[in-house]
Amino acid sequence: MKPKPISGKAFVLGDDIDTDQIIPAQHLVYSLEDPEERRFYGRYALSGVPDVQSGLPLGGVPFTRPDAFESEFTIIVAGKNFGCGSSREHAPFALQQAGIQAVIAPGYARIFYRNAIDGGFVIPFECFEDLSGLVKTGDELEIDRELSLLHHKPGGKKYPLRPLGDVADIVEAGGIFEYARKHKMF
Amino acid sequence: MNKNTGMTLTEKILARASGKAAVSPGETVWVDVDVLLTHDVCGPPAIGIFKKEFGKNAAVWDREKLVIIPDHYIFTKDVYANRNIDILRDFASEQRLPYYYDVGTENYKGVCHVAMPELGFTRPGEVLFGTDSHTCTAGAFGQFATGIGNTDAAFIMGTGKLWVKVPETMKFIFEGEIPPWIMAKDLILQIIGDIGVDGATYRAMEFAGDGVMAMDMEGRMTLTNMVIEAGGKNGVVEPDQTTFDYLAGKTDKKYEPVFNSTDARYHSVRRYKSKDLQPMVAKPHSPDNKATVTEVRGTKLTRAYIGSCTGGKISDFEAAARIIKGNPLRLDTYVVPATTQVRQQLREVTFEGETLWDIFEQAGCHMGEASCAACLGGPSDTFGRLNHEEICISTTNRNFPGRMGSKKSQVYLASPYTVAASAVSGTIADPRDYLPVAVG
Incomplete structure (x- = not known):
C-alpha cells in the first residue's frame, strides 16, 4: 500500500529544541491512556518554547490557541538536534496529540527519534539542508512519503528528504509492537 | 580471547549481550537486558503500554531484573503526580517486585542514578536500560547504560530484549594530575562546550587517562552522567580496582568486567592536558x-x-x-x-x-x-x-x-x-x- 502524503501548515522552530520545551516537566503528570486527560498533552505541547522563538521567523505565534487541545499546524520544521534532552516519550506523544504528523529537521537527538518511531507518534524526517530558515510558519507543505520529497507550496520548490531506510517498516507498521507482531517476534 | 580483538568496551558488552563473537559500529543487534530501571514519571505510562500489549495479567520477564525507583515528583501536593506513585506501588505489589523503593517508607531512596550504584545495580559488563536520559551515569562502572522511552521499556518488560545500534566510540583522554580546584564537572562542561550539544549523537563517549582514572567513582559518574548533554548514547570509564572496591559488599551477583582491546578502533581521540583545565x-x-x-x-x-x-x-x-x-x-x-x-x-x-x-x-x-x-x-x-x-x-x-x-x-x-x-x-x-x- 502506498503511504499517503502528509499535508498541512508548517510551524517553524530553531536549533536544539529540547524535550522540556516540547512538553515542560510540570505537565508530565497526566495519564497517557485516559482519553480526557491525554488531551492536555496537546494543549501544552511546545508551551516551553520562549515566545520570541515560537513560530519563526516572526516568533510570538502560539502553537496551540489558549484553551484549545489541538494545534492548527500539521508539520514542524526545525533546526538541528530536535528533541534533545530528556528521554520522555511524552514529547513525541504531545506533538501527536496536538495534531502534528511529521517533523522535518537536519537531525534528531537519538532517544527522541527512537521514541517517535517505536511509539508510532510522529514521523521524524531528516532534510539535507536546514529548511528552518526557508519555510515560514503558516506555509502550506506537502510531504510525498513515497518519493521522500517535501513540497513547499508558497515557494513552489521541492526539497529531498532522507529516505527512512531501516525504520520505514516500523513506521509503516505503526510502531514497534505492531512491527514485532507482524514479524511474529512474540 | 581472540574473538574480542579490535573491539571497544562498549562493543564487547553489546557483542556478549547479543550472543555474537563480535559486533561493529552501525550494526543493529538484539540484546538481552540485565537491568531495566524506571521511575514515577515514565514508569506509569510504560506499565500502561505493557498491560495493553501483553495483557492485564501478564508477568514481567524477570522480576529480579526490574528496578523501580520513584524520585521525580515526590514531595508535592499535585494529585496526578501522587497518583503516579500509587500506580508504581500497585504494580510492584501485583508483580511481587523485590526492587521497588516506595515513597514514605524506610526503603525510599531518591534520585535513581545515584541510588543505583548504592544498591549495586551498576555492574561492569552488563546492559542497563532506563526510562531516563541520565541512565548513562552507570557507564562510570563499565556498564552499557542508556536512556529509552516508555514504549521500549514496555517491550523489555514483556520480552527482556531490545534492539540497539552499536555506537562508535569517541575517546577523551585527560593526561596528568587534575588540579585540586578542578572538578569532574569542569571536565565534562569543557568537553560539551568543545563538541556541542549534538557532538556525540549516536556515539559512546569514553573517558580515560591518568587524570580520570585517579578520580573516585562519584567523579567518574559526573562525567558519564552528562554524555547525554552532548547527545551521546552512553558514556564509559574502563573498570578498575576503584570500581571493584566500590561495588564490594553492594552486590552478590557475579559480574564479568570487559576492557578495551589494545587494538580497539575509535571514532576519534581527544587529548586534554589536565594542568590546563579551568573552572x-x-x-x-x-x-x-x-x-x-x-x-x-x-x-x-x-x-x-x-x-x-x-x-x-x-x-x-x-x-x-x-x-x-x-x-x-x-x-x-x-x-x-x-x-x-x-x-x-x-x-x-x-x-x-x-x-x-x-x-x-x-x-x-x-x-x-x-x-x-x-x-x-x-x-x-x-x-x-x-x-x-x-x-x-x-x-x-x-x-x-x-x-x-x-x-x-x-x-x-x-x-x-x-x-x-x-x-x-x-x-x-x-x-x-x-x-x-x-x-x-
Whole structure:
C-alpha cells in the first residue's frame, strides 16, 4: 500500500529544541491512556518554547490557541538536534496529540527519534539542508512519503528528504509492537 | 580471547549481550537486558503500554531484573503526580517486585542514578536500560547504560530484549594530575562546550587517562552522567580496582568486567592536558554555551542550587562545604541531597570538626529532601523551583529554556566549588579565591 502524503501548515522552530520545551516537566503528570486527560498533552505541547522563538521567523505565534487541545499546524520544521534532552516519550506523544504528523529537521537527538518511531507518534524526517530558515510558519507543505520529497507550496520548490531506510517498516507498521507482531517476534 | 580483538568496551558488552563473537559500529543487534530501571514519571505510562500489549495479567520477564525507583515528583501536593506513585506501588505489589523503593517508607531512596550504584545495580559488563536520559551515569562502572522511552521499556518488560545500534566510540583522554580546584564537572562542561550539544549523537563517549582514572567513582559518574548533554548514547570509564572496591559488599551477583582491546578502533581521540583545565560554566540557555569562570566572573545571580544526579552526591557537598564553611551567603542557596543515604551522610561527614549539615544550615541554606526536586522544574510547589525570573547557578545538568521552572529564568551550570564560591560572593566567583590549596 502506498503511504499517503502528509499535508498541512508548517510551524517553524530553531536549533536544539529540547524535550522540556516540547512538553515542560510540570505537565508530565497526566495519564497517557485516559482519553480526557491525554488531551492536555496537546494543549501544552511546545508551551516551553520562549515566545520570541515560537513560530519563526516572526516568533510570538502560539502553537496551540489558549484553551484549545489541538494545534492548527500539521508539520514542524526545525533546526538541528530536535528533541534533545530528556528521554520522555511524552514529547513525541504531545506533538501527536496536538495534531502534528511529521517533523522535518537536519537531525534528531537519538532517544527522541527512537521514541517517535517505536511509539508510532510522529514521523521524524531528516532534510539535507536546514529548511528552518526557508519555510515560514503558516506555509502550506506537502510531504510525498513515497518519493521522500517535501513540497513547499508558497515557494513552489521541492526539497529531498532522507529516505527512512531501516525504520520505514516500523513506521509503516505503526510502531514497534505492531512491527514485532507482524514479524511474529512474540 | 581472540574473538574480542579490535573491539571497544562498549562493543564487547553489546557483542556478549547479543550472543555474537563480535559486533561493529552501525550494526543493529538484539540484546538481552540485565537491568531495566524506571521511575514515577515514565514508569506509569510504560506499565500502561505493557498491560495493553501483553495483557492485564501478564508477568514481567524477570522480576529480579526490574528496578523501580520513584524520585521525580515526590514531595508535592499535585494529585496526578501522587497518583503516579500509587500506580508504581500497585504494580510492584501485583508483580511481587523485590526492587521497588516506595515513597514514605524506610526503603525510599531518591534520585535513581545515584541510588543505583548504592544498591549495586551498576555492574561492569552488563546492559542497563532506563526510562531516563541520565541512565548513562552507570557507564562510570563499565556498564552499557542508556536512556529509552516508555514504549521500549514496555517491550523489555514483556520480552527482556531490545534492539540497539552499536555506537562508535569517541575517546577523551585527560593526561596528568587534575588540579585540586578542578572538578569532574569542569571536565565534562569543557568537553560539551568543545563538541556541542549534538557532538556525540549516536556515539559512546569514553573517558580515560591518568587524570580520570585517579578520580573516585562519584567523579567518574559526573562525567558519564552528562554524555547525554552532548547527545551521546552512553558514556564509559574502563573498570578498575576503584570500581571493584566500590561495588564490594553492594552486590552478590557475579559480574564479568570487559576492557578495551589494545587494538580497539575509535571514532576519534581527544587529548586534554589536565594542568590546563579551568573552572567552567555553561551559560544560559544551553549546556554547550561554555565560558571559563574568569570570563564571566562577577555576573549577577539570584540563587544557587546544589543537587541532582549530577551534583547532589556526598563528594559534591563535601566540596561545597569546604568553601561555604564560615562564610555568610549572599545568595538564596538550596541544598538537595540526591538520595536518603547522601542526606544521612550530610549529618555524619565532617569538615574541620563540623558536619556538612551544620555547615550548610548555619550558613542559611535551604535544606531539601532527597529527590530530583528543581533540576527539572516539576510541579509548581517543587522545592527550589525557579518560578520567576531567577538567575541561578547550579550543579545540575541542563539549562535549556525553562528547564528548572519558568522559561523567564536563567541557569548557569557549574561545579560544586564554583556554585559554592558564587553563593558566598553573590555573583559568579572563582573557586581559586576561596580554596586555600589554590594559593600556593
